[in-house]
Amino acid sequence: MSLDTSLSPATLPGAGRTALVTGITGQDGLYLAELLLAKGYEVHGVVRGQNNPRRELVEELVPDVQLHTGDLTDMSSLLRALSASNPDEVYNLGAISFVAYSWENAALTSDVTGKGVLTMLEALRLHAGSDLDKVRFYQASSSEMFGKVQEVPQRETTLLWPRSPYGVSKVFGHYMTINYRESYGMHASSGILFNHESPRRGEEFVTRKVTKAVAKIHLGLQDELVLGNLDAQRDWGYAGDYVEAMWRMLQQDEADDYVIATGVSHSIRDLVTIAFDHVGISGWEQFVRQDPRFLRPAEVDTLVGDASKAKRVLGWEPQVDFDSLVRMMVDADLEALKAGWK
Template sequence: MDFPRRALITGITGQDGLYLAELLLSKGYVVFGLVRGQSNPKRELLHRIIPEVKVLTGDLTDVSSLIRVLSIAGPHEVYNLGAISFVGYSWENAALTSDVTALGVLNMLEATRLYAGSDMGKVRFYQASSSEMYGKAQEVPQTERTLLWPRSPYGVAKAFGHHMTINYRESYGMHASSGILFNHESPRRGPEFVTRKVTLAVARIRLGLQETLALGNLDARRDWGFAGDYVDAMWRMLQQPEPDDYVIATGKSHSIRDLLDVAFAAVGISDWSRYVTQDSTLIRPAEVESLIGDASKAHATLGWKPEVDFRSLVSMMVEHDLANQKHLV
């Protein structure tokens, strides 16, 4: 195999893409990032914080553009992180979510297969699967063998991509692995996601910039980890001699109330009840009540374990948002 190693990341402007690019660059990779269109608002962010990434324009809904990008990048590893990833948005735009988050996986797999040609070992492929595929969880905790029962258009789309990745692995001998990642957060998380929505609001409330925070279901429980830890698991999967699927999770579950406890405590507020309101319009049409993952397989095979715990993660995010909002005071 030629050196240095070359990697192509779709969805590179998201939190996972940014952390993964930094990790791969630190390991000496040449990193290419797929960006959709010239007007992508996050393109400038990518250039500013990780200028070493080589940006290529393409679209997960256009196979021909993906084949062109692959021929330019010449990657040894492809990380397919691109998706419409906000679950709530998927009910409003189920068709678009399906086109990008489901069929986009098929397009990327097919483009990679065509690029690799008869040498299926030429490229190793990672698919970003999701714990949202479990939805109405049939067992606790969830493992790689737990029945998928998605409860959102996003979860359904991710399940399609997950099974398609397995199909390409079994049909064509592709080194294609899926990481079933449970919720993972960071200061780079978009403000539409509940964790960042909370930490940003807490920072603004502490600084006097905001009075209240509206949320939906406060009793929903998730297995939350740090995105910077989880991208290391992605890389480890593609270093294995055989492709496989792995649950990546902390194995610990927390409710939205727990999230509020830790976030408000980080700014010295012990009783958050007077700052938080419940808005029924923010409750999902089909709720996922509780998710918790069993990452035993990843521990044993990949040698991977999370390093940042829940309290440290939330405090990190609050501190970041405090620092970023202070100039508005």
Template sequence: MPRALITGITGQDGLYLAELLLSKGYEVFGFMRGQNNPKRELVEATVPGVKILTGDLTDLSSILRALETAQPDEFYNLGAISFVAYSWENAHMTSEVTGLGVLNALEAVRLYSHDDAQKVRFYQASSSEMFGKVQTVPQKEDTLLWPRSPYGVAKVYGHYMTINYRESYGMHASSGILFNHESPRRGPEFVTRKISMAVARISLGLQEHITLGNIDARRDWGFAGDYVDAMWRMMQQDTPDDYVISTNETHEIREFLDLAFRQVGIDDWAPYVKQDPRFMRPAEVDLLIGDSTKARSVLGWEPKVGFPQLVQMMVENDLAEQKLNLA
């Protein structure tokens, strides 16, 4: 039975990845912060087959202890402070967890593996936010990185450190440069889930409007459940490498609003949407669109859920949740 250790198990990617690995017969260990983590019950309810280990990406010794317990064949580092807007308010903490946390994870794997650097295969969750002020359209694996947020900068550090450990120690370390991916499990602070929840509540008369920032920003949105399959495929390759994972399409937030409101029978969303400068980024990323040709050809991966289906899935989920709360 293969064994896997997942940091960031409480996030949407961690939950979907755990489900995928369990379905493939893995023994799965989830690494999370603190004994009283409020999301522990969510993990236990969603993926009851996962064995939970506590620790912190900022504490190298706790990662080593988790490795000794889990004895994994594959280590998926999904842990991060991942809300971009928050990273300006807490740049230091974001750098510690999202950046230096990667170094701690890599070093722990190196020390645990001793002389056999191939023993544990390592996956790093890189991000399209690393491209920031994009230099080419679409963005590929060799596109110049120009991050526009403390989060993006921290992800660049982790990305290059993963490459450095691969080249320096011969580790099987790969990075997935994942473009925006969403799901009903996305946190409510993210704009897509913020919209789907608000649309559900507005349609039920529980909310009057939604306040957003830049609704002209364009993103390459996919389904998180599809993207974790790409992570697993990277770990099955004989040679480690870096891959852009994307739908190769871009959509404005306005389009997300169009589809979400239409799902509840509202064609004109303008009366329900307000904009507030407080929700604007200090340095905006205007356009992200990936080129996942390499992943499609080498990994045999392709997204299965399209943009309209993704929006429909999220709104239907939030409608069901809100109706359940009313019952």
């Protein structure tokens, strides 16, 4: 659904409404803030730490967002952000989201990505009091919860079997969101988002690692790309499409959980092939080296989602296909690298 920009500010879908977004410094937070502002919302964001290096990026890309210092492990800071913003909608996107790091620091990942959801839900319950049903809550759940997949494709009813501390933490937050919905009547929905990428994706993630390395190799700035499992399969979509689904969930009369995915899986080998082809390199094997250090202790081999419920109930479908997404990311990295020469 595209926004009709001919509408006056008073008739925009979000006119007079306020949203609070945790994790606003991430790719999803930035795209969501842009979407909400375009719909007429007053948008507030929670930023962890006074000297967060990504704060300036938020101020540059979405200067109309009002920022508050807060931390998902600190309920008092969340209560202050809720009091200052008095939101109609809360989008909890904050997390330690790099799966590989979760094995290195499982405790911190559990505190932020898992217990942080509980802290946010409880802060919202305390803030809203008897008006709890007037505030709508979105939880960023993850396809990593499926882990050792029990059926293909994965849907809302698929048994969860996480294979990383990150996945386990997301399962905790997912079920806690359901529990608050059932216990307190909270309008709390979870989006079980499969992998979604963009030029704003952090460079530690494999998609951006590949596209930036390919851009550098093409420009003669790098000699090789070092990867782990080239055969891992993922269902990759575009982050800009997926934040639209988040918003649509909170516009429903009843809260619920939804798989958000393209329904098509690709291997990392496919990702590498498309990226190198886009810059005119066909024999990419000479530039790619596999290193066991980049293999996961417990691998998630195949993820592919069934988003038919989201299509039926939300009217949502992905707009950007995988090939276009990869080319978009390579082009953005090439443009950024060339701009750095000027």
